[in-house]
Amino acid sequence: ATPIGLLVGTGRGAQLGILIRGPQVLEDTRRVDTVLLDKTGTVTTGHLAVTGVRPLGTLSVAQVLAYAGAAESGSEHPIARAIVEAARGGIAPPESGPEGTAPAGSIAAGLLPVRDFASAPGGGVRAVADSAVVLAGRASWIRENGVALSEADMAALGEAQQAGATAILVAVDGRVEGIVSLRDTVKEGSAAGVARLVGLGLRPVLLTGDNAAVAAGVAAEVGIAAGDVFADVLPEGKVEAVKRLQASGAVVAMVGDGVNDAPALAQADLGIAMGSGTDVAIEAADITVMGSDLRQVGQAIELSRRTLATIK
Numbered sequence: 617a618t619p620i621g622l623l624v625g626t627g628r629g630a631q632l633g634i635l636i637r638g639p640q641v642l643e644d645t646r647r648v649d650t651v652l653l654d655k656t657g658t659v660t661t662g663h664l665a666v667t668g669v670r671p672l673g674t675l676s677v678a679q680v681l682a683y684a685g686a687a688e689s690g691s692e693h694p695i696a697r698a699i700v701e702a703a704r705g706g707i708a709p710p711e712s713g714p715e716g717t718a719p720a721g722s723i724a725a726g727l728l729p730v731r732d733f734a735s736a737p738g739g740g741v742r743a744v745a746d747s748a749v750v751l752a753g754r755a756s757w758i759r760e761n762g763v764a765l766s767e768a769d770m771a772a773l774g775e776a777q778q779a780g781a782t783a784i785l786v787a788v789d790g791r792v793e794g795i796v797s798l799r800d801t802v803k804e805g806s807a808a809g810v811a812r813l814v815g816l817g818l819r820p821v822l823l824t825g826d827n828a829a830v831a832a833g834v835a836a837e838v839g840i841a842a843g844d845v846f847a848d849v850l851p852e853g854k855v856e857a858v859k860r861l862q863a864s865g866a867v868v869a870m871v872g873d874g875v876n877d878a879p880a881l882a883q884a885d886l887g888i889a890m891g892s893g894t895d896v897a898i899e900a901a902d903i904t905v906m907g908s909d910l911r912q913v914g915q916a917i918e919l920s921r922r923t924l925a926t927i928k
């Protein structure tokens with residue numbers, strides 16, 4: 617192999633905003649047949665917006681949002697940012713939610729004083745706000761923290777999820793007080809990006825910690841087969857998903873942006889990070905696409921393969 621071809625390939629990559637870690641990466645791109653795509657921040661913008669709040673206890677909509685916003689103020693998660701923004705009264709909702717759900721924009725809650733913040737990746741956050749213990753997160757994690765969920769709570773959660781929302785339960789002092797519904801938006805280039813992967817003969821698979829209804833909606837929107845969706849995956853589960861596919865004979869590329877994605881990026885045969893992603897994800901990846909656009913993922917794989925063909 618002549619190293620000149622490799623330099624040309626990686627140099628052209630840099631022009632396109634595609635950073636390839638080293639020549640050995642090119643060979644891996646040739647073997648890849650399956651591309652696992654993280655949802656939030658990779659296929660979607662990761663800029664969520666609160667679309668509604670549904671009270672389920674004794675607190676008002678404004679109170680539920682105020683407690684949730686306070687608890688989330690210590691987290692950098694996209695869900696947390698959106699809830700804090702809504703609690704500060706900074707957003708107008710794109711739509712109002714189902715029956716009994718108040719649009720977030722009608723609420724000017726402000727943030728409560730908060731201390732003792734703790735977060736569980738893929739679970740939720742816990743903090744003491746205004747002397748009350750507040751939990752905000754997914755149902756299984758809320759339950760693990762000793763809060764009982766009634767049938768009515770679960771039904772309300774199911775309704776919010778069926779409506780396509782990322783639904784976060786809020787508990788205050790051990791009682792469920794409400795649900796905050798959020799929505800993310802698919803990135804402009806994601807559908808074309810998935811089509812490009814399929815055009816290259818690759819199988820795209822969606823991977824997310826979010827609920828199945830949201831995952832199915834996003835998959836349908838970008839053209840990923842319904843059977844190729846892994847939802848409700850805990851952070852540790854992402855690396856397991858890569859291993860499982862590898863064990864079944866697949867050669868796997870993983871595309872992600874979050875801290876949670878880093879182990880899966882490292883485990884994959886080819887790790888691809890979004891330039892907008894966390895440093896941890898970028899460090900774990902073989903390729904970084906600076907434009908954070910899924911179209912660049914197919915482009916990176918194509919470019920690497922073409923460079924290899926030139927030098928062989």
Ligand code: ADP
Nearest residue numbers: 656691693696738739740752753754824825826
């Ligand atoms: P993704 O795979 O979509 O990037 P994560 O693994 O970060 O998602 O989170 C999975 C789920 O865990 C979320 O959909 C949410 O239910 C819950 N969760 C994670 N972080 C938070 C948080 N800061 N506040 C509330 N819920 C959270």
Ligand code: MG
Nearest residue numbers: 654656657874
């Ligand atoms: Mg992500």
